[in-house]
Amino acid sequence: METFQSILAKKLSSALANAGLPDAGELTTATDPRFGDYQTNAALVLGKQPTENPRALAKKIVAHLRVDDFCETPVVAGAGFINFKLRPDAIAKKTIEVLRHAGLGVAKAKPKQRIVIDFGSPNVAKPMHVGHIRSTVLGDALARIAQFLGHEVIRDNHIGDWGMQFGMVIYGWKNLLDQRALQRNPLAEIVRVYKETNERATRDPQVREACRQELVKLQAGDKKNIDIWNECVAFSMQDFQHVFEMLDVHYDVQCGESFYHDRLPGVVERLLKSGIAEISEAAVVVFFRDNPELADKPCIIRKRDGGFNYATTDLATVDYRVKELKADAIWYVVGAPQTLHLKQIFEIARRESYAADLRHIAFGSVLGEDRKLMKTRSGENVPLRDLLEEACNRARKIVDEKNPHLGEDEKIDIAQKIGVGAVKYTDLSQYRMTDYIFSWEKMLSLHGNTAPYLQNAYVRIRSIFRKAGEPAPKIDKLILSDPAETNIAKRLCQFAEIVPQILNDFRPNILANYLFELANSFHTFYEACPVLKSEEPARSSRLVLCDLTGRVLQCGLDLLGIKVPEKM
RNA sequence: GCGCCCGUAGCUCAGCCGGAUAGAGCAACGGAUUUCUAAUCCGUAGGUCGGAGGUUCGAAUCCUCCCGGGCGCGCCA
Numbered sequence: 001m002e003t004f005q006s007i008l009a010k011k012l013s014s015a016l017a018n019a020g021l022p023d024a025g026e027l028t029t030a031t032d033p034r035f036g037d038y039q040t041n042a043a044l045v046l047g048k049q050p051t052e053n054p055r056a057l058a059k060k061i062v063a064h065l066r067v068d069d070f071c072e073t074p075v076v077a078g079a080g081f082i083n084f085k086l087r088p089d090a091i092a093k094k095t096i097e098v099l100r101h102a103g104l105g106v107a108k109a110k111p112k113q114r115i116v117i118d119f120g121s122p123n124v125a126k127p128m129h130v131g132h133i134r135s136t137v138l139g140d141a142l143a144r145i146a147q148f149l150g151h152e153v154i155r156d157n158h159i160g161d162w163g164m165q166f167g168m169v170i171y172g173w174k175n176l177l178d179q180r181a182l183q184r185n186p187l188a189e190i191v192r193v194y195k196e197t198n199e200r201a202t203r204d205p206q207v208r209e210a211c212r213q214e215l216v217k218l219q220a221g222d223k224k225n226i227d228i229w230n231e232c233v234a235f236s237m238q239d240f241q242h243v244f245e246m247l248d249v250h251y252d253v254q255c256g257e258s259f260y261h262d263r264l265p266g267v268v269e270r271l272l273k274s275g276i277a278e279i280s281e282a283a284v285v286v287f288f289r290d291n292p293e294l295a296d297k298p299c300i301i302r303k304r305d306g307g308f309n310y311a312t313t314d315l316a317t318v319d320y321r322v323k324e325l326k327a328d329a330i331w332y333v334v335g336a337p338q339t340l341h342l343k344q345i346f347e348i349a350r351r352e353s354y355a356a357d358l359r360h361i362a363f364g365s366v367l368g369e370d371r372k373l374m375k376t377r378s379g380e381n382v383p384l385r386d387l388l389e390e391a392c393n394r395a396r397k398i399v400d401e402k403n404p405h406l407g408e409d410e411k412i413d414i415a416q417k418i419g420v421g422a423v424k425y426t427d428l429s430q431y432r433m434t435d436y437i438f439s440w441e442k443m444l445s446l447h448g449n450t451a452p453y454l455q456n457a458y459v460r461i462r463s464i465f466r467k468a469g470e471p472a473p474k475i476d477k478l479i480l481s482d483p484a485e486t487n488i489a490k491r492l493c494q495f496a497e498i499v500p501q502i503l504n505d506f507r508p509n510i511l512a513n514y515l516f517e518l519a520n521s522f523h524t525f526y527e528a529c530p531v532l533k534s535e536e537p538a539r540s541s542r543l544v545l546c547d548l549t550g551r552v553l554q555c556g557l558d559l560l561g562i563k564v565p566e567k568m
Numbered sequence: 569g570c571g572c573c574c575g576u577a578g579c580u581c582a583g584c585c586g587g588a589u590a591g592a593g594c595a596a597c598g599g600a601u602u603u604c605u606a607a608u609c610c611g612u613a614g615g616u617c618g619g620a621g622g623u624u625c626g627a628a629u630c631c632u633c634c635c636g637g638g639c640g641c642g643c644c645a
Binding site for chain 2: 032077160298310338445
């Protein structure tokens with residue numbers, strides 16, 4: 001489906017061509033409602049090489065614009081902007097078009113890509129904690145959005161189930177394990193054992209050496225160590241699964257670090273053979289001498305002791321995803337501190353001539369009220385499970401307060417949707433690179449740009465239809481008599497303009513902002529325009545507006561991985 | 569030392585591939601409720617966009633330098 005913006009952009013291009021001018025400038029939404037609905041700076045851009053002044057150019061362009069079937073006559077304003085104002089009948093017509101379009105007006109992306117998204121990726125023998133929240137929530141939202149736009153998405157949970165830490169885990173398992181504690185809470189006991197071993201190892205070189213030996217045995221396929229490793233992975237997966245269920249996050253494949261274990265020697269061999277890697281100080285290293293940014297930052301792919309590290313695994317991962325999974329693009333939803341590491345990986349991949357589009361989707365940290373990395377009072381990472389449970393408990397208290405007569409099952413369901421939604425929305429409504437301060441009070445607030453506010457708009461809509469006792473009527477024509485109606489109809493048409501933009505720079509926050517504005521417009525409409533009490537044909541028209549608003553809210557929130565309750 | 573990210577209202581944040589008088593929310597203040605869920609709406613007030621230069625018709629946005637905060641920089645992941 002064409003949006004107003006895409007139609008106007010085409011009309012502008014042909015007007016420029018007909019006026020004998022090169023294609024230039026942008027067609028954007030108006031910066032201020034006073035200027036209308038859309039604007040272009042084409043004349044200003046063309047006026048840079050001043051043979052004519054921008055205002056005169058703008059007039060010339062306007063003379064060639066044929067937009068009177070859906071716009072008022074374009075106006076030249078300011079230094080040479082051309083402003084467009086939509087005609088109400090065109091808005092009404094377009095809204096009906098959106099209503100009948102399966103994707104709510106959103107066009108499929110071209111070309112369609114197969115995209116592997118690497119996100120979440122918790123480590124075995126460690127519970128998921130706040131540090132995983134951004135990657136998981138952001139990655140899942142981007143996966144949903146890409147899929148909605150028609151891409152083929154493979155969600156890959158690249159779990160950390162191999163590597164150095166297992167030497168310690170196995171040493172601890174063999175020497176420090178409390179069987180009863182293991183039965184009570186397996187993961188907690190594994191974590192305890194790991195931590196204690198880690199402490200001992202830092203003090204005592206003999207313990208460190210013993211851990212290294214355990215690791216060597218594991219990597220050599222020692223039966224006993226493999227069994228222990230398998231058990232640890234299984235226990236950890238239980239914890240991950242629980243958290244993923246709570247978050248409603250589901251993966252298509254789970255190829256963790258261990259999956260690539262036996263491919264690592266091949267990676268090193270290949271890179272040595274091609275001359276991309278070389279031996280330096282007994283390690284195998286890739287240098288980037290011709291790249292100023294990386295010139296003094298070499299990348300080790302095989303350690304002096306013959307062991308491999310995470311760079312090696314990541315290179316094997318690229319190879320697998322491109323060759324076996326046939327990925328056109330790989331998105332790494334990984335925190336900002338790993339920027340350098342991924343730059344190195346991408347650069348090596350480029351030298352190996354992988355064609356896939358590799359993107360690092362970086363993000364900032366979650367901070368506590370003290371502006372430092374969020375920790376528990378005792379200085380530990382906050383387990384994600386606890387955090388989500390607290391979100392639901394807090395939401396539950398508010399539900400009890402506001403709507404005590406609801407049934408128990410219903411309350412549990414609502415509290416889940418509000419609590420988890422609040423946590424996700426906080427993350428997604430902010431620009432990903434910004435560090436944000438975690439605040440229960442703000443995220444669960446009933447006011448302002450929060451998930452509950454958006455959910456409430458949806459609930460109000462559902463309530464209208466419950467009361468009406470009928471679905472939205474089928475009509476061919478909307479009546480937009482009140483400014484609040486026109487406003488919301490325009491917003492509904494914008495959904496299709498917003499969604500594709502998200503992937504330009506991986507910013508779901510622009511969708512969150514849009515949904516907030518939509519909910520805001522709806523609340524204004526709701527106050528100004530009675531629906532059920534109004535006379536026909538306004539009543540049917542308003543019901544349709546409500547219905548479409550509800551569907552856009554639901555769809556938009558679903559793209560963010562947030563659910564909507566029917567009541568709250 | 570080198571590199572990356574961030575600095576916008578009292579607070580939390582948008583806006584950043586250059587565009588018109590820099591926007592929201594919270595908190596503050598003033599209004600609206602015989603209701604379709606007030607978990608709401610309407611309004612007022614609040615700014616040297618960290619600082620200084622530069623490019624441009626035009627800079628929060630691009631470039632340089634400085635200040636402040638965070639994070640990384642061969643054998644952890």
